[in-house]
Amino acid sequence: AQKITQTQPGMFVQEKEAVTLDCTYDTSDQSYGLFWYKQPSSGEMIFLIYQGSYDEQNATEGRYSLNFQKARKSANLVISASQLGDSAMYFCAMRERSGGYNKLIFGAGTRLAVHP
Amino acid sequence: DAGVIQSPRHEVTEMGQEVTLRCKPISGHNSLFWYRQTMMRGLELLIYFNNNVPIDDSGMPEDRFSAKMPNASFSTLKIQPSEPRDSAVYFCATEGPDREGSRNTIYFGEGSWLTVV
Numbered sequence: 001a002q003k004i005t006q007t008q009p010g011m012f013v014q015e016k017e018a019v020t021l022d023c024t025y026d027t028s029d030q031s032y033g034l035f036w037y038k039q040p041s042s043g044e045m046i047f048l049i050y051q052g053s054y055d056e057q058n059a060t061e062g063r064y065s066l067n068f069q070k071a072r073k074s075a076n077l078v079i080s081a082s083q084l085g086d087s088a089m090y091f092c093a094m095r096e097r098s099g100g101y102n103k104l105i106f107g108a109g110t111r112l113a114v115h116p
Numbered sequence: 117d118a119g120v121i122q123s124p125r126h127e128v129t130e131m132g133q134e135v136t137l138r139c140k141p142i143s144g145h146n147s148l149f150w151y152r153q154t155m156m157r158g159l160e161l162l163i164y165f166n167n168n169v170p171i172d173d174s175g176m177p178e179d180r181f182s183a184k185m186p187n188a189s190f191s192t193l194k195i196q197p198s199e200p201r202d203s204a205v206y207f208c209a210t211e212g213p214d215r216e217g218s219r220n221t222i223y224f225g226e227g228s229w230l231t232v233v
Binding site: 045 | 147149158159161164166171172205207209211214219220221222223224225226227229
């Protein structure tokens with residue numbers, strides 16, 4: 001069973017507009033963490049934002065915010081005021097415990113294109 | 117501050133040759149992960165270490181793959197012999213306190229782009 005689902009293979013957004021990238025997850029753990037990473041065309045994986053399952057407030061990091069809906073098991077990334085440099089692949093990931101240690105499992109990714 | 121450092125960044129090798137990829141984790145990070153990324157399979161976890169001890173290597177595809185972490189500041193992923201289907205980007209990632217020191221997070225190196233011809 002897929003643990004992390006990103007249903008949008010590709011998204012387009014106009015520069016300066018906001019965009020939401022969807023992520024749903026599946027876990028029976030009570031304690032887990034959700035991450036978003038950005039992978040530009042140069043290939044590196046850049047950590048953007050983290051939400052813990054017990055965090056009561058939605059995480060925010062500059063123009064990035066995470067819309068965490070625990071009951072729905074969704075952790076959507078919101079990018080406000082999109083910039084051309086935001087064009088990249090975006091991966092949602094979940095950290096879960098396995099064998100007493102943490103593992104990070106990734107979704108398939110969403111490719112975001114920001115148009116001028 | 118230095119992030120996760122991987123080498124080489126790019127490698128092209130002939131089928132049958134041995135390939136060694138290297139990783140230097142962020143100081144103070146106790147967990148280290150090796151991932152492989154391909155177009156077909158996305159990001160796959162190959163192996164992870166905690167305090168230099170291999171915890172789960174169930175993602176290692178074949179006996180041709182091996183990984184070591186002889187100390188807290190160095191890990192290797194070796195492929196011997198290499199095959200064209202091993203062509204991928206190999207990422208090393210480490211887990212530890214974030215830059216504010218408030219919580220654990222996972223940081224990636226820039227990846228090693230391997231092409232086996």
